Amino acid sequence: MAFVMMRRDKKDEEDGGNPFKNIEKATVVQEARTFNDQHINTRKCCMILTKLLYLINQGEILATVEATETFFAMTKLFQSKDVTLRRMVYLTIKEMSKLAEDVIIVTSSLTKDMNSKEDLFRASAVRALCMITDGSMLQGIERYLKQAIVDRDRSVASAALVSSLHLSRENFEIVKRWVNEVQQATSSDDHMVQYHALGLLYQIKKNDKLAITKLVSKQARHSLRSPFAHCLMIRIASKIIEDDEDSKGSSLYDYLESCLRHKSEMVVYEAARAIVNLKSVQSKDLSPAVSGIVIEQVAITHPLSVTTCNLDLENLVTDSNRNIATLAITTLLKTGSEASIERLMKQITSFMSEISDEFKTVVVDAIKALCLKFPRKHLTMMNFLSAMLRDEGGYQYKKAIVNTIISIIEENKDAAESGLGHLCEFIEDCEHTSIAVRVLHLLGKEGPKTLSPSKYIRYIYNRVILENSPVRAASICALAKLGAQVPSLKESIVTLLSRCMTDSDDEVRDRATFCVKILQENSLNVSVFGLERALMHYVKTDMVEPFNLKSVPVANTRTESKADVPNVTTIQKSATATASKQDLLAEQLARIPQFASLGPLFKSSDKPIEVTESETEYVVRCVKHIFQKHIVFQFDCTNTLEDQLLENAYVEIEPSDEFEVESTVPVATLAFNVPGTTYTCVSVPEDMDLMTGSFVNTLKFVVKDCDVNTGEADEEGYEDEYVLEDVEVYPADYMQRVLKSNFAASWEELDSEHQSEETYVLSSISTIEDAVKEVTDLLGMQPCERSDKVARDKNSHTLLLAGVYVSGDDVLARARFAMAQGQITMLLTARSQNETPLALVHKAVG
Amino acid sequence: MDSIVLDVTLYAVKAILILDNDGERIIAKYYDNTFTHLKEQKQFEKKLYDKTPRSSADIIMLDSMTAVFRSNVDLNFYVIGSSNENEVMLNCVLNGFYDAISTMLRKNVEKKYLMDNLDGVFLALDEVVDGGIILETDSTNIISKVAIKSNPLIQNDDLPLSEQTVVQVLQSAKDQLKRSLLN
Known part of the structure; x- marks a missing residue:
């Protein structure tokens, strides 16, 4: 024995402790031929079989030929009487039964063994036999198996029962016949025999509910x-x-x-x-059940009943297995009351350093849930989380903590100050770029809403100095956001950003330049999606001309009026709401193939125009989409008649003068109360004078009566039409509002360009205020420098208007109002790069 | 993990693994079709090994499976069942197998000795679980079924007696019984 060990030890040093490490399949298969030798060397054969098993175990695949050859050689080993060898043979037979062919040749040998006197052979022989047997063979050995099931030897009985259970998957009918023997085995004295017998009995009877009960x-x-x-x-x-x-x-x-x-x-x-x-x-039944063993699952399904066992759980918190302790704690946190939280937190802190990151993440998640449940406890939680942030931990873990803090900040405004403070400290020493970026973004978003946004500048600017380029880029954006939303900080932030304009990284430099420019001019009031679309469109052209920013739809100007700090949130919300609404419309349009060639959308009318009375059979609203040379009328139709189904509905437009209808996109069906949209596209004439006018619209469709209850429509329908109100196209429709922060400068810029001037008498208007409003609406331009606010008791006023014409030209207008003898006179001066818009301006007023 | 009525089945064990200290497979026996290909198996083993904490015994949840494990020096023993399986039952299997191996290797549960007695380990494994069904969890019974190498009735000269005699086995089994009774 000792000798063998020693020999191995020497060998181990050569091949790294694994004597089987370097064996090869081919060699083993070769070696297996020694099985055929006259005198069987038990030890050697045993070793070869072990090697073979080891190979199969390692996932080595024996080809069928190899396997069969080896298998046949192996059958010779039945001649040896050595127990270990024989058992290795059984084992190998089982392993190879799926690899080799004709394995049934060993059936007789195995059958002999299972009826032999040697108990040690019998159990294994039964198992091996059942492994290689199939349905047709099974009947032949059925008699022996039935005997084996009730054998007095426990291992034989167990082996037979387990094998029968395996066999029952494919030969259920045969196994079913052994029910009496199995029944008898259930009363066996042996533990395992009883277990296996019951399992098999259940399998046999499982379709008979009564028997099972x-x-x-x-x-x-x-x-x-x-x-x-x-x-x-x-x-x-x-x-x-x-x-x-x-x-x-x-x-x-x-x-x-x-x-x-x-x-x-x-x-x-x-x-x-x-x-x-x-x-x-019932919850009362649960109480005894959970005493002792923690299943987190329980907490999720039956939170209330677990509460009663909280005391037991608290004992488990101190369990030496930290996994169990963590589960116990999180269960407690899930079920606990507000009062017990602080105590629990202390306990967690005590062993937090001992558990793995994954479990820490579990704890963090539990805390997150808790914070949402008990907002008042946020201070305790926040302190705890920040302590965890300072500890060692992997990326996933830190990310979970940061996410938790962020969601707490978002949910709970009171927690924002302290939460941001903790995060600021965290990014001071954070090795994970993506987390730092996330935090910086949050600072940019939430920082301006806090009481003293200025304190975050230091943290953010530190990142600019110390970090890698993605973090620097994120910092710059965060700074710019602070600057844009907090006017008092703007100047200093511009200074800071200017320093970054020499950064070594392209992205950082670009962002800094961009942000400085935006902050200084305070104007890039285009809608983001509009810009994206326009740029996409631009990229598709051959890009000879420089990109014209003015062709981009202008975002609602209210976005810019962030100066009113108290209302920031509401204003932003409404701004994003309108912007996204317009973008949504444009998005819908862009998807319609007929309109793809029209170029970028210039403007859509703000509010839908009702072209029917609101209480009529069909409710139709119209939205005008202005393109460079086309107008697309979008009609949102709703069928309010329950017993009708409209099909192929479209609006026929009879245009005035030079307009031409180019295409219509009908809506296939209009079911009751399901809005549908149809489009009609008309081309706009070149001549300025003919660009406006009114359109007579008729809704045309095929009506099908339908059953109110089932909604099923008749097959036959009839054509019908419905006259809609006229839709007007005004000069203002071709004008986009633009805010010029420095009107005088822009005005001077257009000095050399076209100018027109005319005087009007506004006879129907009695006050200057009304006049200003009226003219602004008529022109569809943006009042600048607050010139739309008329001082009281003044007899004169100057209104400054700015806009972009559909062609992309800037249009500026200065209207001077004077009140004399109850009559208002207006001197309207307009400047633009082009003639056409000027004519339009005057047409609009005239 | 909603409330689930457990399947009534004897097929409790999905796999039994012995991995070495580098996470390499020494023995791996998969009993169902969760992982059919070698690649999937190896991936799973790696994942399992990576998740194995450096403690002597514990439980791991992985991919909706439950693995109980015990490790010693440079060996890790795992018994894997579905996540709905009774963990205590799996642990019982693990302990039976581990104790049997331990007895067989005379408490030297180390890779070197395990490799030297690989045939015995294969046989023991075969006696613990059959095709996923728990066959025997009592280490004494397992040993008595396996460690019968030097049957005195069969004389074989070149058998190098690397194993204990029946008397030895019985003795050690008795010792173990005593210990478990005393505890």
């Missing part, structure tokens, strides 16, 4: 010996209880409950689990 109640009354059998019975019982509610569940339930007092832990656990998993379970 009987089986369980019988076995439940007899005290089973095997804990495994108990577990099996528990599962069967809980399945029966689950399957039919009105069953004699109570007696079965009593059985489950009695199992809770079983001396084997395994049974107690199984029973506890079965009970908490029962859907119909």
